[in-house]
Amino acid sequence: MDFDIAYANADFIPNGNDFPAKWKKSASDFRAAHKNLRLDLPYGEDASNAFDLVLPEATPNGLVVFVHGGYWKVFGRRDWTHLAAGPVAHGYAVALPSYPLAPDARIGQITRTIARAIEASAAQVDGPIRLTGHSAGGHLVARMNCLDVALTCRDRIARILPISPLGDLRPLMQTTMNDTLRIDAAEAQVESPALNDTRAGIPTTVWVGADERPAFLDQARDLALAWSEAELVIAPGRHHFDVIEPLSDPDSDMVADLLR
Template sequence: MNFDIAYANADFIPNGYDFPAKWQKLASDFRASHKNLRLDLPDGEDASNAFDLVLPDTPPKGLIVFVHGGYWKAFGRRDWTHLAAGSVAQGYAVALPSYPLAPDARISQITRFVAKAIDTAAAHVTGPIRLVGHSAGGHLVARMNCHDVPLVCRDRIVRIMPISPLGDLHPLMQTAMNDTLRIDEAEAQSESPALIDRRAGIPTTVCVGADERPAFLDQARDLALFWSEADLVIIPDRHHFDVIEPLMDPDSDMVADLLR
């Protein structure tokens, strides 16, 4: 198998390379129209790794944390603000953290940074916490269910939703992007949530688009299979880049699954 092709997305999606600009425009438009925002909340010394908090107009029912993808080496919190729309309309606050990117950080370091960001966001909003992440972000939120990750607020987390997650990092060691990610065997073993037994048992809904690359379908199926606390939702007519769009719709099945 050619793993570079197996894990390529944009080449196999119509107008795939146009999506980042589309996301940035949607995110910017949402920030312009939604006034109840708290931007650049500090999380450590580096302001680029702060988080944004989107608040509903009424006291929040709880907190959603969205962790973005980009193979741990691209994007930031400002590219995804629009994905808060569905949960905010349902009365929840949504935190969107940035995190240090490869090659400046190893995946194990990013995992622990995200845990710290979740704990920091949790101090701003009371009530239950739900985690949702896409692609590499799906990997990162899944790692929050694992006991080796220090997470103070874990007892408040009632659901995790990895969307198109990477549950086993071993295949990525065979891709050109590993020149940036620097995954070795030890990190592939310790940072692959599908391979970790010591878990908190948090209810987990794994989502993936039916039109995604076979490798991503396999990754999602395997994570849901290996975790007894997980179920699998395969979403018809969705690929890797548009599978997250239902998060914008307060009446979507995806938002309903996240909030159940």
């Protein structure tokens, strides 16, 4: 198997390279229209240690944290603000953190950084916490169910929804992107949620698009099978880049699952 091809997405999606610009514009348009925002809230000393908080009109019913993807090496919080629209319409605050990217940070460091971001976000909003993230972000929110990650607010987490997650990092060691990620065998073992058997048992829905690359379908199925607390949703007609769009729709099945 050519693992570079197996884990390539844009080349197998019509107009795949156009999606990042579309996401950025949608996020900017949402911020312009939605005035109840708190931007650039710090959770650490590094410039990347900040999150944006999108608030509903009334006192929040709880907190959703969305962690972005990009193979731990691209994108930031300002590319995804529009995905807050669904939960915000139901009265939830939504935090969108940035985090240090590879090669400046290894995946284990990024995991610990996201835990701090969630704790800082939780300090801003009372009530239950629901975590969701896409691709590498799906990996990162899944890691919050693993007890080797120090997370002081874990008892408030009601549900985790990893979207197209990378649950087993071992195949990525055989890709050229590992020149940037620098995953070794020890880190792959520790940082793979699908291989972790010391978990908090938080209810989890693993969500993946039916039209995704076979490797991502396998990753999603394997994570759902490995976790007794997880169920699997395979969304018909969705590929890796549009599978997240339902987060922006208050009436979507994805938002309903996240908030149930």
